[in-house]
Amino acid sequence: MEYTKLSSYRFTKGKFISPWNEFMSPVDDNKSWTYGRLPEYIWIALIFHKYGRQEGFRRLSPILRAIKEKTSLTHIRMSDILLASEAEKECVFTALLDYVGIDCMAPLTVVISGEIDSMFALKFSNSMLIDERVKIIQDCMKKVMGHNSKGATDIRYVPLVYSLICGKLHMKKEQGDLLFKYQFEHNSAEEMELIGALIRSCELVLLSNEKANDDYINVFWNAISELTECDLYIMGFDKEKEDTKKYYELVKDIFYYFQQLYEACDPLDKRMKVLLGIATYSFKRLEEAEMHNLYNAISGRSIIRSMIENYIMMKYMVMLEKDNSSIWDEFETYGIGQYKLVLARHRECENKREAHVDTHILEAIVNEYKFEEFQDMDTRYFKNDNIREKASKVDEKDLFGLYYDYDSAFEHGLWGAIRESSMLKCDNPAHQYHCVPNVNEEVTLKSIFNDCVYVMNKTIHFLDSVYGVPESKIGEIDNYEHTLVGETN
Numbered sequence: 001m002e003y004t005k006l007s008s009y010r011f012t013k014g015k016f017i018s019p020w021n022e023f024m025s026p027v028d029d030n031k032s033w034t035y036g037r038l039p040e041y042i043w044i045a046l047i048f049h050k051y052g053r054q055e056g057f058r059r060l061s062p063i064l065r066a067i068k069e070k071t072s073l074t075h076i077r078m079s080d081i082l083l084a085s086e087a088e089k090e091c092v093f094t095a096l097l098d099y100v101g102i103d104c105m106a107p108l109t110v111v112i113s114g115e116i117d118s119m120f121a122l123k124f125s126n127s128m129l130i131d132e133r134v135k136i137i138q139d140c141m142k143k144v145m146g147h148n149s150k151g152a153t154d155i156r157y158v159p160l161v162y163s164l165i166c167g168k169l170h171m172k173k174e175q176g177d178l179l180f181k182y183q184f185e186h187n188s189a190e191e192m193e194l195i196g197a198l199i200r201s202c203e204l205v206l207l208s209n210e211k212a213n214d215d216y217i218n219v220f221w222n223a224i225s226e227l228t229e230c231d232l233y234i235m236g237f238d239k240e241k242e243d244t245k246k247y248y249e250l251v252k253d254i255f256y257y258f259q260q261l262y263e264a265c266d267p268l269d270k271r272m273k274v275l276l277g278i279a280t281y282s283f284k285r286l287e288e289a290e291m292h293n294l295y296n297a298i299s300g301r302s303i304i305r306s307m308i309e310n311y312i313m314m315k316y317m318v319m320l321e322k323d324n325s326s327i328w329d330e331f332e333t334y335g336i337g338q339y340k341l342v343l344a345r346h347r348e349c350e351n352k353r354e355a356h357v358d359t360h361i362l363e364a365i366v367n368e369y370k371f372e373e374f375q376d377m378d379t380r381y382f383k384n385d386n387i388r389e390k391a392s393k394v395d396e397k398d399l400f401g402l403y404y405d406y407d408s409a410f411e412h413g414l415w416g417a418i419r420e421s422s423m424l425k426c427d428n429p430a431h432q433y434h435c436v437p438n439v440n441e442e443v444t445l446k447s448i449f450n451d452c453v454y455v456m457n458k459t460i461h462f463l464d465s466v467y468g469v470p471e472s473k474i475g476e477i478d479n480y481e482h483t484l485v486g487e488t489n
């Protein structure tokens with residue numbers, strides 16, 4: 001399938017508008033294929049399920065003819081049939097019994113019980129066990145839940161044909177002939193594509209004139225979902241298997257070298273303090289991932305996000321330094337100002353419960369070099385650029401767009417991240433493939449280790465370009481990354 005490129009979306013007020021939604025209003029739930037229409041045409045689905053495509057079409061043909069000739073029904077949705085007069089229902093059910101038999105429709109009596117429609121229940125009940133009936137409906141639904149699946153298109157074709165023979169749908173003769181060919185095999189791929197497009201466009205016309213029968217749809221889903229259990233499965237990735245400790249040791253060795261360099265060369269250099277400080281923070285986050293094996297954990301995403309942001313910030317400040325030599329002081333002041341704000345809020349808060357924010361530590365840090373009364377507090381982004389703008393300015397747009405945004409979803413608890421990490425998928429079509437909270441299973445998300453190596457190596461190379469790192473040490477981390485990339489490819 002070809003996906004629409006981002007450039008084709010209209011970006012307005014911070015939102016990417018899909019080109020499809022520019023000229024089509026989305027179909028509401030009760031008219032959507034899976035939720036709204038499949039329950040209505042489940043009787044057709046059962047016929048295909050029992051007899052297969054060709055035989056299914058062969059048997060449906062006289063059924064449609066009988067409904068057309070003997071009733072005034074203009075729709076063949078199950079809800080329309082159930083709401084018809086007793087005499088008309090009798091005609092439809094007799095046609096079904098004549099051409100597909102009791103066994104084919106019997107599974108549906110678990111949904112359309114005597115309480116819902118006594119005539120249906122009476123005509124189609126047989127000795128089939130409830131579990132068996134439910135299983136048949138589940139298997140049948142599984143095949144046709146996807147609205148683009150071939151099985152779903154076969155079913156959707158049947159009401160279109162009925163609308164045509166009832167004269168409710170009009171089209172040119174050539175189009176009608178083409179549509180009619182659909183039920184036969186051996187159409188060329190090109191023809192099938194044309195027919196598919198024709199089916200979809202006719203359906204939209206019909207749907208716009210249809211009113212969904214919410215009561216029946218609710219009855220269907222309530223009955224079928226209550227009769228079946230969740231069938232849960234977890235989509236997990238392998239635990240990280242690389243020799244991560246080896247890489248960690250190589251990086252640690254380089255950071256030890258930086259520490260010595262700073263102490264020996266210029267311990268009062270503000271620029272070096274800030275740059276090495278930020279890089280060391282990245283190292284510490286990598287160290288936590290290593291020590292606590294967080295590569296496959298949710299926390300790992302927070303770690304790599306922070307490493308990316310740190311790297312972008314380092315590049316960003318070195319870029320600004322050309323026109324602003326006090327940038328290093330400003331960075332410190334900005335961060336301390338944030339701490340002061342937290343401190344001030346805590347002092348003014350009545351609730352003095354024990355928390356992880358320790359006001360004594362904050363007080364010591366805020367007052368470390370400057371009396372706090374002289375400390376400003378800036379609540380904007382540092383230098384007014386958000387991280388997206390900073391990344392773009394230092395030519396690291398991809399690092400931001402491809403990874404940082406994804407990890408941010410985990411940091412902010414957005415639904416994509418919740419769905420991926422904390423919900424289990426239920427494989428039961430009768431439950432509409434819903435998701436349920438994952439309480440017992442361990443989460444093994446795809447490992448962040450490769451990205452840690454990628455970003456940490458970029459960070460170290462950046463520091464190398466500023467301060468120089470012995471070639472042998474750089475060679476070791478580069479080799480490590482090359483081996484990884486080689487293995488991945």
Ligand SMILES: [Zn+2]
Nearest residue numbers: 230231426431
């Ligand atoms: Zn379920």
